[in-house]
Amino acid sequence: MRVRFAPSPTGHLHVGNARTALFNWLLARGQGGTFVLRLEDTDEARSTAASADGILEDLRWLGLDWDEGPDRGGEYGPYRQTERLPLYREQAARLLAAGRAYYCFCSPEALEASRQAALRDGRTPRYAGTCRHIDPALAQSRVDGGEPAAIRFHIAETEAVTFTDLVRGAITTDIEQIGDFVLLRQNGLPAYNFAVVVDDVAMGITVVVRGEDHVPNTPRQILLYRALGAEAPAFAHLSLVLGPDHAPLSKRHGASSVADFRARGILPEALRNYLALLGWSPGNDEEIVPLDELARRFRVEDVTKSAGVFDPDKLAWMNRHYVKQATADRIASLLVPHLTTAGYLAPEGAADDARRAFLEACVPVIAGTVDQLADAPARLQSVFEASSVDDVVRHLDAEGPAAAEAARAVVVAFAQVSSGRPRLTRESFREAAQQVRQMTGQKGRALFHPIRLVLTGADSGPELDLLVPAIELGAELPPSSGVPAIAGCRERAARCAAALAGA
RNA sequence: GUCCCCAUCGUCCAGAGGCCUAGGACGCGGCCCUUUCAAGGCUGAAACACGGGUUCGAAUCCCGUUGGGGACACCA
Numbered sequence: 090m091r092v093r094f095a096p097s098p099t100g101h102l103h104v105g106n107a108r109t110a111l112f113n114w115l116l117a118r119g120q121g122g123t124f125v126l127r128l129e130d131t132d133e134a135r136s137t138a139a140s141a142d143g144i145l146e147d148l149r150w151l152g153l154d155w156d157e158g159p160d161r162g163g164e165y166g167p168y169r170q171t172e173r174l175p176l177y178r179e180q181a182a183r184l185l186a187a188g189r190a191y192y193c194f195c196s197p198e199a200l201e202a203s204r205q206a207a208l209r210d211g212r213t214p215r216y217a218g219t220c221r222h223i224d225p226a227l228a229q230s231r232v233d234g235g236e237p238a239a240i241r242f243h244i245a246e247t248e249a250v251t252f253t254d255l256v257r258g259a260i261t262t263d264i265e266q267i268g269d270f271v272l273l274r275q276n277g278l279p280a281y282n283f284a285v286v287v288d289d290v291a292m293g294i295t296v297v298v299r300g301e302d303h304v305p306n307t308p309r310q311i312l313l314y315r316a317l318g319a320e321a322p323a324f325a326h327l328s329l330v331l332g333p334d335h336a337p338l339s340k341r342h343g344a345s346s347v348a349d350f351r352a353r354g355i356l357p358e359a360l361r362n363y364l365a366l367l368g369w370s371p372g373n374d375e376e377i378v379p380l381d382e383l384a385r386r387f388r389v390e391d392v393t394k395s396a397g398v399f400d401p402d403k404l405a406w407m408n409r410h411y412v413k414q415a416t417a418d419r420i421a422s423l424l425v426p427h428l429t430t431a432g433y434l435a436p437e438g439a440a441d442d443a444r445r446a447f448l449e450a451c452v453p454v455i456a457g458t459v460d461q462l463a464d465a466p467a468r469l470q471s472v473f474e475a476s477s478v479d480d481v482v483r484h485l486d487a488e489g490p491a492a493a494e495a496a497r498a499v500v501v502a503f504a505q506v507s508s509g510r511p512r513l514t515r516e517s518f519r520e521a522a523q524q525v526r527q528m529t530g531q532k533g534r535a536l537f538h539p540i541r542l543v544l545t546g547a548d549s550g551p552e553l554d555l556l557v558p559a560i561e562l563g564a565e566l567p568p569s570s571g572v573p574a575i576a577g578c579r580e581r582a583a584r585c586a587a588a589l590a591g592a
Numbered sequence: 593g594u595c596c597c598c599a600u601c602g603u604c605c606a607g608a609g610g611c612c613u614a615g616g617a618c619g620c621g622g623c624c625c626u627u628u629c630a631a632g633g634c635u636g637a638a639a640c641a642c643g644g645g646u647u648c649g650a651a652u653c654c655c656g657u658u659g660g661g662g663a664c665a666c667c668a
Contacts (some may be wrong), residue, residue: 093668094667095668097668099667099668125630129668131667132667132668136652136668158640173638182648190666193666195666197665197666200665200666201665204664207593207594208593208594208609208664209593210593211593212593212594213593213663213664214664214665215634215664239666240666253598256595257650260597261596262595262596263595264593265595266596266664267594268664270665271665271666272666273664273666275666276666279664280665280666280667280668281667281668284668287622300662301597301598301662301663302662303597303662303663303668304597304662304663305595305596305662305664306662306663306668310603314667326597327661328597328598328620328661328662329661331660331661333602333603334663336658336661337661337662363604366605367604367605368604368605368606369605370604370605370606370616372606373606373616374606374615374616375616375617376604376605376606376616376617376618383628392596393598393604393605394598394599395597395598395599395660395661396598396660396661396662397595397603397604397605398602398603398605400603400604400618400619402603402618402619403603403604403617403618403623404618405618406617406618406619406626407618408619410630412629454630455633456631457630457632458629458630458631459630467605468630486619500604517662521607543629565637583615
């Protein structure tokens with residue numbers, strides 16, 4: 090089995106296309122087939138190299154690798170349509186010689202006018218066949234004389250075209266619906282329908298899995314396969330991905346491209362798992378399914394026929410799940426750009442061990458509590474910003490002996506509990522809270538929180554955060570770590586120590 | 593406008609004639625745990641679009657209506 094994903098490099102990889110790529114990949118990997126990546130870059134106005142690079146990068150990030158493609162070659166290459174031009178010309182010449190194609194000299198303006206007229210009259214626009222009957226020899230001489238011409242397919246059949254779609258079943262199209270379409274444009278570049286067929290034949294593609302928007306193209310392509318004397322592959326058309334308002338998913342729905350989700354700190358395994366379950370299920374109620382398992386169980390035949398609405402909430406849920414599953418080490422690394430953007434880390438800061446330990450200590454606070462890593466800075470605000478500690482110190486003076494005592498008790502308790510054991514575990518905070526309760530009696534309340542202890546004044550007053558762990562860890566950070574906001578931690582630690590000494 | 597496709601909780605899926613007083617997940621409500629917030633556990637509300645058939649029996653099959661989507665380019 091040979092399947093392919095053939096994006097046109099005219100923008101970012103959209104989640105809808107990513108899902109198509111994923112289903113192709115799952116099919117190939119699950120069946121021991123070959124996954125081919127081909128760039129359909131024949132739209133010279135819109136295709137860009139940057140977009141092509143971005144798409145390959147996004148696919149790699151998602152963990153979808155290909156066996157043959159523009160970057161790595163393969164025996165059916167090249168894998169960029171603009172590098173396959175001679176092939177299309179050759180096949181077009183063949184069809185021309187066989188009388189299954191002809192030169193068309195119609196002007197784009199005339200074509201557009203008749204198209205508009207058809208639309209106005211409620212007819213399906215289709216080429217009138219104006220140039221169909223021009224004598225081939227005459228046409229050739231006009232072309233030789235330098236007259237610009239496109240090459241059109243001559244539809245000779247008179248019967249409806251039927252094919253069996255792997256997900257939709259039999260689909261029949263009345264032949265009257267199909268006009269003679271363009272194979273080669275005036276500029277010599279192939280039109281979509283022609284290029285795909287020539288390539289899919291040449292590349293030995295056996296199953297075509299693509300978006301539902303290609304259903305109407307399929308009968309045309311089948312006609313081409315016949316004219317070319319090639320066997321048509323099996324087709325599977327995936328329903329589209331819609332936004333919450335049931336309109337096709339686009340930028341105005343917020344994140345809609347793979348790059349967007351990556352930038353926001355969605356893990357690839359989360360996006361991939363979510364997308365796999367949009368329109369397909371393993372057949373039971375499982376929701377969290379690892380990639381290899383997805384591939385093992387995937388069958389195109391089981392894909393839903395109806396369109397799917399993209400649900401950011403469910404994606405967020407999956408992402409929280411996968412962030413919890415991920416190692417602290419990995420999440421710590423992924424946190425860096427977000428914390429840097431927030432100004433919590435200096436861009437030039439050294440990624441030394443102390444900084445790494447500090448960031449890893451922050452991970453439990455993030456895990457499961459944040460939808461996407463981009464939300465991490467807000468969640469970690471109290472860790473990185475000095476204001477709340479200053480509040481405590483101020484409060485010690487303002488609230489009088491009772492509050493001061495409670496505050497000191499918290500610091501003492503935490504210091505006792507946290508010394509010599511892994512920091513920031515739930516258990517250590519539980520113990521700390523326990524001790525604080527004993528030490529403070531009914532005066533004041535000390536609540537635990539992963540990474541910080543919250544101190545509430547005896548009767549009223551503002552809630553205060555005592556950032557003991559942050560202070561402690563921060564104090565160990567060398568200035569070179571590039572954690573500017575934490576740099577004052579030494580001082581803050583000293584202040585707390587002084588408060589303790591006072592007690 | 594014409595052609596094509598689709599139709600189970602708000603959303604994503606399960607359901608391939610009796611197992612359905614329709615199951616799971618996200619989200620939402622409540623309770624528990626936690627003297628905050630999260631996380632976790634338990635629990636609740638929530639759907640077979642409508643109308644005709646076929647059948648002893650329909651969410652499951654057929655037809656129509658309605659609703660949604662797609663396509664009608666020398667763009668892919």
